[in-house]
Amino acid sequence: METVVWSKPASERAGTPLLVMMHGYGTDESRMVNLFDHLPAEFTCAALRAPMPIADGYGWFLLDYFLTNDFADVIAAANSVLAWIDSVKGGHSSVSLLGYSQGMAMASTLLRLRPREFPAVVGLSGFVLNNDLLALSESIEVPPPFFWGRDREDLVINEEAIEYTADWLDAHTLLTARTYPGMGHAMSKAEMVDVSAFLRHYVL
Numbered sequence: 753m754e755t756v757v758w759s760k761p762a763s764e765r766a767g768t769p770l771l772v773m774m775h776g777y778g779t780d781e782s783r784m785v786n787l788f789d790h791l792p793a794e795f796t797c798a799a800l801r802a803p804m805p806i807a808d809g810y811g812w813f814l815l816d817y818f819l820t821n822d823f824a825d826v827i828a829a830a831n832s833v834l835a836w837i838d839s840v841k842g843g844h845s846s847v848s849l850l851g852y853s854q855g856m857a858m859a860s861t862l863l864r865l866r867p868r869e870f871p872a873v874v875g876l877s878g879f880v881l882n883n884d885l886l887a888l889s890e891s892i893e894v895p896p897p898f899f900w901g902r903d904r905e906d907l908v909i910n911e912e913a914i915e916y917t918a919d920w921l922d923a924h925t926l927l928t929a930r931t932y933p934g935m936g937h938a939m940s941k942a943e944m945v946d947v948s949a950f951l952r953h954y955v956l
Contacts, residue, residue: 753800753801753803753832753833753836754801754803755781755800755801756781756798756799756800756801756836757781757782757784757785757798757799758796758797758798758799759788759791759795759796759797759798760796760797764796765796765843765844766843766844767843767844767845768794768795768796768844768845769794769795769796769844769845769846769847769848769955769956770795770796770797770798770840770841770844770846770847770848771791771795771796771797771798771848771849771850771951772798772800772833772837772847772848772849772850773787773797773798773799773800773850773851773852773855774800774802774812774833774849774850774851774852774854774855774856774858774859775799775800775801775802775809775810775852775853775854775855776852776853776854776855776877776878777806777809777811777812777815777853777854778806778807778808778809778810778811779809779810780801780802780809780810781799781800781801782799783852784797784799784800784850784852784855785799787850787939787944790941790944790945790948791944791947791948791951792948792951792952792956794952794956795848795951795955796844798840800833800836802829802854803829803832804829811854812826812829812854812855812857812858813825813826813828813829813854815854819857819879819881819882819909819910819913821857821881821883823883823885823886826857826861826881826883826886829858830858830861830862830865833858833862834862834865834866837862846870846871846955847869847870848870848871848872848873848874848951848955849862849863849870849872849873849874850873850874850875850876850947851873851874851875851876851878852876852877852878852939853876853877853878853908853909853937854878855876855878856875856876856877856878856879856880856900857878857879857880857881859873859874859875859878860873860875860880860881860898860920861881861886863892863896863898863925864886864889864890864892865889865890867890867891867892867893867894867896868893868894870896871896871897871954871955872896872897872898872899872950872951872954872955873896873897873898873899873925874898874899874901874947874950874951875898875899875900875901876900876901876902876939876943876947877901877902877903877906877908877909877935877937877938877939878902878909878917879909879913879914879916879917880916880917880920880921882912882913882916890924892924892925895924895925895926896925896926897925897926897928897950897954898921898925898926898927898928899928899929899930899946899947899950900917900921900927900928900929900930901929901930901931901932901939901943901946901947902914902931902932902935903931903932903933903934903935903936903937903938904931904933905933905934905936906935906936906937907936907937908937909937928946928950930943930946
């Protein structure tokens with residue numbers, strides 16, 4: 753990854769659990785950096801910048817309102833993140849994932865590709881990709897812990913995507929689902945309290 757912002761200096765990262773954080777479509781890593789102070793201090797957080805320029809920000813792969821995606825683009829983005837994780841994971845006790853909006857699609861895709869690698873995954877105001885080729889490639893034998901936080905009135909993620917996401921998470925993960933009325937397509941301090949408790953319980 754060309755741009756990564758860390759929550760700790762290199763001298764303080766060794767042996768800590770790593771939380772890889774992925775932002776949403778058309779934004780950048782600063783959205784994730786703003787969460788650092790609201791997450792458990794025991795973790796080293798790494799906020800990644802997506803590779804594809806989108807308007808004034810960046811994205812992991814192209815999307816339209818219906819969240820249509822190209823499998824080749826998705827896999828290319830996922831492989832770039834996995835390659836980066838492989839380059840740093842040796843210095844950490846574990847690697848967990850957190851994704852917001854399109855970043856949740858990325859986090860869940862990484863989980864589908866490597867279901868035994870991540871002790872906990874967090875998805876915020878996002879979705880799981882409805883992709884037949886990706887579904888054919890997944891093999892999740894032990895349901896991994898997954899936190900899904902959202903506002904039921906979030907108008908950005910369409911109803912079909914929410915329905916598919918709920919069904920997939922129920923079928924494949926040990927799901928903790930929470931809703932936050934009035935939050936919209938965003939993240940909140942109350943949500944971060946729950947995310948922190950989830951990460952502490954399943955990782956620490």
